[in-house]
Amino acid sequence: MPHGSVPTINIDTVTTLDVGYSNISNLTGIEDFASLTQLFCSGNSLTSLNLTQNTDLTHLSCNSNQLTSLDVTQNITLTELGCGINQSIN
Secondary structure, X not given: OHHHOOOXXXXXXXXXXXXXXXOOOOOOOHHHOOOOOEEEOOOOOOXXXXXXXXXXXXXXXXXXXXXXXXXXXXOOXXXXXXXXXXXXXX
């Protein structure tokens, strides 16, 4: 996956996405990754993360960002969550 990009035609089949330490400030479009089970996005400048559409997600690592908002209310299969070293998360 060059430079953290995924061809649009392949988005719905991606199960693991690693964009850690990629100098990104948002994950606009993450909801289109319908089959996503693992997301690694630590070490970026993310301030919010809404994963309510990624209902297959089982592993999330979003440590070391600037998160003040993290919505995983629809992620009932989530078994591993790493979200330390952020701002105050609501």
